[in-house]
Amino acid sequence: MLPIVKDIDFLTDFTETIDNPSQLATWEMFQQSYQIAETFKVDSFHTLVSMNFLPHMKFLPHQVQCAEKVIQDMSGRALLADEVGLGKTIEAGLILKEYLIRGVVKKVLILAPASLVNQWALELNQKFYIPAVTAGKRVNWEHSNIIIATMDLAKREPHRSAILNQVYDMVIIDEAHKLKNHKTKNYQFVQALQKKYFLLLTATPVQNKLTDIFNLISLLKPGYLGTYENFNKKHQSTDPYLKQLIQQVMIRNRREETGVQWTDRHVSTIWVDFTEEELNTYQKIDDGCRDLQVVSSITYKREFCSSREACYLSLKKWMEMKELNNHETTLHHVLKNIEQLPHHAKALKLVELIKNQNNEKFIVFTEYRATQIYLQWLLQQEGIKSVIFRGGFKKGKRDWMRQLFHDHAQAMIATEAAGEGINLQFCHNLVNYDLPWNPMRLEQRIGRIHRFGQEHDVKIFNFAIRNTMEEHVMNLLYNKINLFENVIGQLDQILSKLDMKNLESEISQIFSESKTIGETKIKLDNLTSVINSLAEEQVGESV
Amino acid sequence: MRIDNLYFFLDQFFTDNGCHVTKPEENELVVQLTRELDIALMNRPFYWHYMDKIGQQGMPMSLHLHTGESHNDPKKEWIHYGSPRLQQIFHYIQTHAKTTVLYEEIQTEQKTALYPWLIVNLKIDYIGKQKKEEVNSLGLHLINGTILNQMMEILQKIDFKEKVSDYSYTITPIITPSSGFHRIFRYSEQELLKKDHTWAIQSKEALEEELNLLRHFFQDQDADEDLFHNEAVRLKERFEPRININIINAGIFYISEKSINQLLS
Numbered sequence: 001m002l003p004i005v006k007d008i009d010f011l012t013d014f015t016e017t018i019d020n021p022s023q024l025a026t027w028e029m030f031q032q033s034y035q036i037a038e039t040f041k042v043d044s045f046h047t048l049v050s051m052n053f054l055p056h057m058k059f060l061p062h063q064v065q066c067a068e069k070v071i072q073d074m075s076g077r078a079l080l081a082d083e084v085g086l087g088k089t090i091e092a093g094l095i096l097k098e099y100l101i102r103g104v105v106k107k108v109l110i111l112a113p114a115s116l117v118n119q120w121a122l123e124l125n126q127k128f129y130i131p132a133v134t135a136g137k138r139v140n141w142e143h144s145n146i147i148i149a150t151m152d153l154a155k156r157e158p159h160r161s162a163i164l165n166q167v168y169d170m171v172i173i174d175e176a177h178k179l180k181n182h183k184t185k186n187y188q189f190v191q192a193l194q195k196k197y198f199l200l201l202t203a204t205p206v207q208n209k210l211t212d213i214f215n216l217i218s219l220l221k222p223g224y225l226g227t228y229e230n231f232n233k234k235h236q237s238t239d240p241y242l243k244q245l246i247q248q249v250m251i252r253n254r255r256e257e258t259g260v261q262w263t264d265r266h267v268s269t270i271w272v273d274f275t276e277e278e279l280n281t282y283q284k285i286d287d288g289c290r291d292l293q294v295v296s297s298i299t300y301k302r303e304f305c306s307s308r309e310a311c312y313l314s315l316k317k318w319m320e321m322k323e324l325n326n327h328e329t330t331l332h333h334v335l336k337n338i339e340q341l342p343h344h345a346k347a348l349k350l351v352e353l354i355k356n357q358n359n360e361k362f363i364v365f366t367e368y369r370a371t372q373i374y375l376q377w378l379l380q381q382e383g384i385k386s387v388i389f390r391g392g393f394k395k396g397k398r399d400w401m402r403q404l405f406h407d408h409a410q411a412m413i414a415t416e417a418a419g420e421g422i423n424l425q426f427c428h429n430l431v432n433y434d435l436p437w438n439p440m441r442l443e444q445r446i447g448r449i450h451r452f453g454q455e456h457d458v459k460i461f462n463f464a465i466r467n468t469m470e471e472h473v474m475n476l477l478y479n480k481i482n483l484f485e486n487v488i489g490q491l492d493q494i495l496s497k498l499d500m501k502n503l504e505s506e507i508s509q510i511f512s513e514s515k516t517i518g519e520t521k522i523k524l525d526n527l528t529s530v531i532n533s534l535a536e537e538q539v540g541e542s543v
Numbered sequence: 544m545r546i547d548n549l550y551f552f553l554d555q556f557f558t559d560n561g562c563h564v565t566k567p568e569e570n571e572l573v574v575q576l577t578r579e580l581d582i583a584l585m586n587r588p589f590y591w592h593y594m595d596k597i598g599q600q601g602m603p604m605s606l607h608l609h610t611g612e613s614h615n616d617p618k619k620e621w622i623h624y625g626s627p628r629l630q631q632i633f634h635y636i637q638t639h640a641k642t643t644v645l646y647e648e649i650q651t652e653q654k655t656a657l658y659p660w661l662i663v664n665l666k667i668d669y670i671g672k673q674k675k676e677e678v679n680s681l682g683l684h685l686i687n688g689t690i691l692n693q694m695m696e697i698l699q700k701i702d703f704k705e706k707v708s709d710y711s712y713t714i715t716p717i718i719t720p721s722s723g724f725h726r727i728f729r730y731s732e733q734e735l736l737k738k739d740h741t742w743a744i745q746s747k748e749a750l751e752e753e754l755n756l757l758r759h760f761f762q763d764q765d766a767d768e769d770l771f772h773n774e775a776v777r778l779k780e781r782f783e784p785r786i787n788i789n790i791i792n793a794g795i796f797y798i799s800e801k802s803i804n805q806l807l808s
Contacts, residue, residue: 002743003785004735006728010641010790011721017642018720018795025640027703028559030792031544032552033640034664034695036633037678037791039546039624041666045673045742053625075672075749075781102674129627194773196781221753222774223760 042102046072050097057127059094062253063087067094069251076197077220079176079213079250084203084447086253089120092172092199093128099197100130105169108132109193110148112174115398115422120148120174135159141166150395151178155189167194176200179219180212182228191219203447205250217249224249263428264457265450269474272349272465281337282468285311288330298469298511302367304338305470306434307347309370312338346463347375350433351382353461354411361427362411365445367434372413375433379411386411389422398422424448428456433463435473438504469511476524544695549622549629550610556632570611571619576603583635584628643794645703646711647802655711657797659685661723662694664791665731671746671784678791681730683723685716685795690730697806703796713797720795731788743784750782 017023025033042049048068051059062082070078070091076099080088099105110132112120117134124130124146135149141162154163171193173179179187179200198220206212214231217224225231225245274282282304289297304311315335354362366372372388379386387401387409405412406426427449436442450458464474506527514520546552553572557564563575576584581603582591594601608628609619622629649655660682667677682694691697707713718726754775761771 002735002740004732005785005787007788007790010793011724014642014724014793015721018644021644021705023642024705025643025792025794026559026705027643027645028555029636029640030643030645030794031695031699032556033636033792034678034680035544035546035552036636037664037666038544041676041678043675043677045669045675053623055623055625056621072673103668104670104674129625129630191770192773194777196777218760221756223756223758227760227762 040101048094048098050094050101053101054097054128059090060087060258062258063091063094066091066251066253067098070095070199071098074249076170077199077249079200079202079205079216079220081202081205081250081252083252083254084443085451086255086258087452088201088203089123089174090127091251092174092201093124093130095199096124096170096172097128097130099170105197106145107166107168108146108170108172109154109163109166109168109195110146110172110174111151111154111190112148114150114152114393114395116174117148117150117395118399119423124148151186151189155185160189164189164192164194168196170197170199171195172199172201174201176216177202177204177212180215182215182218187215187219203444205252213246213250217246220249263450263454265446265460266457267460267462269462269464270349270353272346272463274345274465274467277337277341278345279467281334281341284330284334284337285315288334298508301469302434305346305465305468306366306368307344307371307374308338308341309374310368313370344374346433346465347378349463350375350431351378351384353431354379354384355382357429359410360429361405361409362429362431363424363427363449364411364413364431364433366413366415367436369415371433372415375413379413384411385409386413388412389414391415422448423451423453425451425453425455428454429459429461431461431463435462435464435470435478436504437473437507472517472520472524473507476521476528544699549624553608553610553622553632556636570609572606572608572610574606574608576605578603580635584631637791641792643792644796645705645794646707646713646797647799648702648704649708649711649799652710655799655801657707657711657713657799658803659714659716660694660796660798661685661718661720661727661793662698662796663724663727663793664695665727666789666791667731667735668787668789669742669784670787671742672749672782673742679731681727682796683718683726685718685720685723686714688718688726690726691807698796698798700806701798701802707797711799716795724793728788735786740784746782746784750778753778753782 048064048071050067051057051064063086066080066082070076070080076095080091082088082091096105096108110120121132121134124132130146132146132148133144135144135147135153139147139149139159141147141159142165149159153159171190173190179190181187182191200216200220202216205216211228211232214225214228218228225242282301285300285304286297289300300311300315303314312335315331315338319331319335350364364375366375369390372390376386376388385408387404389398389401389405389412393401401412402422402424405424412424412427430446430449432442432445436445446458446460462474462478464470507524510520510523510527514523550570550572554564554566557572557574557580560580561577562580565573567573578591578601582588584606585604591601606628607619608622609616610622620626620628647657649657662680662682665679665681667679669675669677680693680695682691682697683689684691716723757771757774757778761767
């Protein structure tokens, strides 16, 4: 039997006001009120009505289709996994707007990275007329209808308990790939939220492992892919059925399919040669580590390819930890060597590059904070203004840095954590000062500038030092699979097909376990050819 | 009875509410607000509070509205179906036009009896996996219990006033308004039962399916009783089919027998 709820409260109001002439409506207003109801009724289960309310917005076809699919086929719980820059926020806003108009959603929680909180508020208010507010320190969770907060704030007491006590009609989580591990506090917090409709947004639904996506989907639809244990047992590698299942809860638009004109990407590799002293030091790191039977010299060598400072600091820290007070080890010599090096070849090359490009803006990505500080110092010496950007910056500081970069500085030097959550369409030169070994992170970086709204072709400069491990990674991994040329979008699928648990650790392993350079090369070569063959297959399938 | 022209709609609304309206150009309205509408629309409670305190009259603001396709002039407010200003005006109308008592305006010197009708405008929500709405206007004759559909469309052609016209008099209802409402509800429910409810069955099925998945997922994890319970409740909220009957507005209308008969034939 279908429950029918009647508006009984109206009767009380009616009998109270009927005797009070000042509260009675004129015939005209009475009719107008009815006309309004007629005009705004949602008379179909299926057709979206929100677009009628947003005549100033030009939605792209894939964005509208996405909203329709989420509402009609997915009943409001979905993983929005468009490639970077295709407008996931717009899609989420459209879905939210539709539910608000249909009157099934009132109370909403949006969790976004600190750097995106203000942007969410701005877009929802200006583009969608959705009165969303950001959460400050004294936020009142109970009385806020549509609120945007950072995960860091939300999961901290006393906010955590207060939030868990609310019943949300809709929860939206941006950059949801951070929830890939079901054992983390963040994951359990999100799982415990009381929510009806639920959107997860990420450009990289599979970062390393297939279980990443299992965990994300289990938040949306617990049980949809079975239990964790079963999933791990069953889905070893290629399972077409699994792919089908995933497509019913995930929407992933790719650049090529959207039919939108994108500016081009020009990728160039900039080769750098170490000076003789630098190359000597680089090799000594290897010897030093072997003498002390350090498990792996890879980390230190990678750091040295970035800057003297990065390597020096972490070597020193390691030695202090191990209490190596004997100053005669090879590693102590290495440290002394590093101290005496006058410069770093790669950094000098960066200065040269920026100086040659007529005041154009550059964003420079490095993996290390020590390098970041060194680069800023060096650029300053050369008269180039720069700002730094890190994931740990507070919201206000991030916005400020972005503004400084926009108005005053020529370069922004960012560490990895800044790879997401900041939009820099006004800049079209990107330097990968250190290459990440996980190509998915690269797409996040490039997505900061090559996104909707970029008017210029985007230039990407990849720095690599000859005769070091960087050369191998560049030649064997990146160049071979053409990772820079828009192929990355498919990499998540390829990796899941390969059941590659973690590409970064895979590469790390190859470096540390290979006894000769030749062996490294062969192994990396094998890895890339497997990825390539699957990539071709993928294109053939045109998923 | 949809709104087909926003411009006319707003012109009528502001004029009816005592505002001075000028039309400098096509699609444009300049509205000198009244004190009441300024308070309702302009969001400046402190100004009015302060004016009242010092015993001043205060100056209501004016609005410059533009209802064309689109425009970029920051001095004019662009009004379209999504614009916050329009939503605000609509909200004002909806909250101020909930109830009424109206009398048919009759120009005659003959004595005319006006019969009481209860007019109830309903919005019916069908909520399941998805949601849709229906708007209905029902009229109940408070003497003989007749119920008519699409009452607002029928009454459109009649002029109503807040006062009884000369020479006409009202008949006292036999059915009280509150039992009238119950008759209207009962009638609506009976009508609803006759309808096709495949949507509800589909929502039920979807709910069962989701609940089964949920049970399966939590079967090996004994510690998560709360989590399971929580998810199950939200699933039901999201899928369980139900119908809400909301009242948009309602009123007692006194109408002559003649007019009704004319309009119905």
